[in-house]
Amino acid sequence: MTLNRRTKWIYGFGDISFSVTNTILAVYFAIFLTDVVGLPASLAALAIFLGRSWDYINDPLIGHLSDRMRTRWGRRRPFLIFGALPFGLCFIMLWVRPPLANQFLLASYYALAYMLFDLTFTLTNMPYAALTPELTEDYDERTSLTSYRMLFSIAGSLIAFTIPLAIIGSLIPENAGRVREMAVLFGLLCMLPILLVFFNTRERPDYMQAQQPRLIQSLRAALKNRPFIFGAVIFLLTWVAIDILQTALLFFIKYALLREDQSDLIMGAIFITAIIALPLWVWMAHNWNKRLAYIFGIAFWAAVQVVLVTVTADTGLPWIMTLCIMAGIGISAAHVLTWAIIPDAIEWDELQTGKRHEGMFYSLVSLMQKVASSIAIPLILLLLDRTGYIPNAAVQQPSALFGIRLVVGPIPALLLLSGIVFAYFYPLGRAEYNEVVMQLEERRATALEPPEVL
Secondary structure, eight states: OOHHHHHHHHHHHHHHHHHHHHHHHHHHHHIIIIIIIOHHHHHHHHHHHHHHHTTTHHHOOOOOOHHHOTTTTOHHHHHHHHHHHHHHHHHHHOOOOSSSHHHHHHHHHHHHHHHHHHHHHHHHHHHHHHHHHOOOOOOHHHHHHHHHHHHHHHHHHHHHHHHHHHOSSSOOOGGHHHHHHHHHHHHTHHHHHHHHHHHHHOOOOOHHHOOOHHHHHHHHHTTTOOOHHHHHHHHHHHHHHHHHHHHHHHHIIIIIIIOGGGHHHHHHHHHHHHHHHHHHHHHHHHHHHHHHHHHHHHHHHHHHHHHHTTTOOTSSSSHHHHHHHHHHHHHHHHHHHHHHTTTHHHHHHHHHSSOOOHHHHHHHHHHHHHHHHHHHHHHHHHHHHHTOOOOOOSSSHHHHHHHHHHHHHHHHHHHHHHHHHHTTTOOHHHHHHHHHHHHHHHHHHHHOOOOOOO
């Protein structure tokens, strides 16, 4: 099934809501808690860990609920229209500094705000992502649809890395009011694309008539689905690396490069390049396959991260910008190919079980990433704390700079290389997937044939 461009543009545009808010949270929240709110890095780590741990429960439950939902609007779309407003309001809550002097109470407030935001994020993002395999079953069309979505995802990251800093200025306690203004602006604006997707997409009616899966059946189907397991681990390793980089990058620019005033320029080079490179990865996935394109792109990006460790405050801007452009090419591959691989396991599952579990599959992918990030990101903050990081210090001591470099270079590179290993053994290529779809079409056609009259 070939999708028209209007559907691709509108569906893709919906991701900007999630990309902007999630990237702002990943990039600024840790340094907001330490450098604006004034929490020690250890307490900031605890607040983030507690906030993200709530996803251990809500992700699979909401994914299963969306698989079982039956309404006149479909299975996924009701979550979009009813979840948009709470999503925007809970994002704003994260960036309000309550008048609390006690640091433990402050940490508790931000942990609770994080929990509420993650709940509303899952309520809207997971059903949105689960629409991908419902809009088309074509192997290459899914890569194309994902590229439109990732165009807005990367554009959202670019916006998130640049405009908030233009509004806030420096991340210091005196600018807490500006942080709140930034949150109100983005919280309100990011409700709109979600609503636009609701009003301009339609779900397949035949999926609405499918038998409602049970929770245990859905979990078993996921665990027995070999392509899904491999795809989920590839997704997990790649996006935890991205999460770590998003958290650590401002620390690196501010303290290792001493170029906080050029953050928007550096971020812009990365994400503008990532947008420009999107057609390259669509072309490579079409002419090779998704697995080989992923291996090539991620290996290139991992090499760039290793080289990045050598950059210092004395490094010239042209070389820094060159590395940013090269990193942007790899980031583009990560955005398109990890998301394009996941939907193909849905049809493999339907062929084996006779049911569709899109919601559960996407929720488990999201859960795996969030569980890993809920551990990895607090550990990054604890590492900075143990290496002697001092919030807003004019000059960080060498041990703290070493810690910052470690979480920007070798750690993400190791995760990316691990993703390549799993991609090498990924079992569902183009030919295998097309065979699965052909068998499904034959089965569906047989099921629709009227019984013979004797």
